[in-house]
Amino acid sequence: MDTRERLSIEAARLFAQRGYHGTSIADLAAATGLQKASVYSHISGKEELLAEIALAGAEAYHEALDAIPKDAGAGDALRLALQAHLRVVDRQLDVATVWLQEWRYLGEAARRQFLADRRDYERRVTTMFERAVAEGDLRADLDVRRAVLAFFSVANWALTWMTHEIDVDREADAFWALLVAGLS
């Protein structure tokens, strides 16, 4: 693995653990076994790393949605979407953490890109809910806005309880079943 890639990975780890402002370039250099000055042979500044990680998060979520079979039923596609989201959280926990918590420290340009990507992602899931209602897989009188919020609530809160011991796909299925069937 080349040095540039190691910098990204270690930066994601440190940003997720100590926060963007709580991580210094000296910390990052130490974590990669470099001197501070050497870090700047690979990056133009600290914020470049944050932007890169945040956009990598968006890409991961979008790609996870892309992998859902096009011929899946609308209801089942949502179950797979929750699986896809939780898989990203599990396999790229640091990136997902930065994506959720540290994006607000992005500069103007990168922040705009981030928000656009996130809005697209939410839009795709919203469309899936609308399809599921239209196809009769979900209640006809469903409040789609709140349903989408509930979906992302569960999906994003997973950051706080996710561990590698968990069977992610099973867990996602169980949560989806709970949401679909209701508590009563």
Next chain:
Amino acid sequence: MDTRERLSIEAARLFAQRGYHGTSIADLAAATGLQKASVYSHISGKEELLAEIALAGAEAYHEALDAIPKDAGAGDALRLALQAHLRVVDRQLDVATVWLQEWRYLGEAARRQFLADRRDYERRVTTMFERAVAEGDLRADLDVRRAVLAFFSVANWALTWMTHEIDVDREADAFWALLVAGLS
């Protein structure tokens, strides 16, 4: 309002907005119209403010639960608990944000206290779920652990969409109804 209280309020606002490490004592002094040195007439250090705000969050959540009538049915008590939580988010958005996002920068002692308070809070809600199942207000085969996680997912994700235009109690009721009835 005395100076010490203004410091707490402005600190919560700044910590919520820019993060703990992204907020300097100079920022806080400017926000309260003081000189940096004067801030230290009221606090012993930056971390004291973070600890105070984090513990204030815990207190707010616990008090909100306390206000639920003891004679409410177990199922209805959970609806009221979601109301109570969302009311804290709405009325003390800054404190709730720090409680959720910035607590990890607490020192050892304060962190332990924070985690204990949060565990107690989760325990109280878990007990309410168990009662609701026992009393037949929720499904007998309910997976309580996942149900509690779903509850806190929705409750805590509210930070991201809460605005003062929203009728909090109605919103909480609508979300609770959605969780109880399910998506299908």
Next chain:
DNA sequence: CCATGACGACCGATCGGTCGGTAGCATTAT
């Protein structure tokens, strides 16, 4: 008269970032 709170000046440490220089290696010219 004295306790409190505000203040300007200052502290050592660390921040993000820059500088000139060099070791190592591949490409090219002789």
Next chain:
DNA sequence: ATAATGCTACCGACCGATCGGTCGTCATGG
């Protein structure tokens, strides 16, 4: 085949700015 060249990654030393925090002083009001 060898010497000169160019390039990349790395480094120690350093930059001005800012960090959290301290000091001695002074004004004010009970």
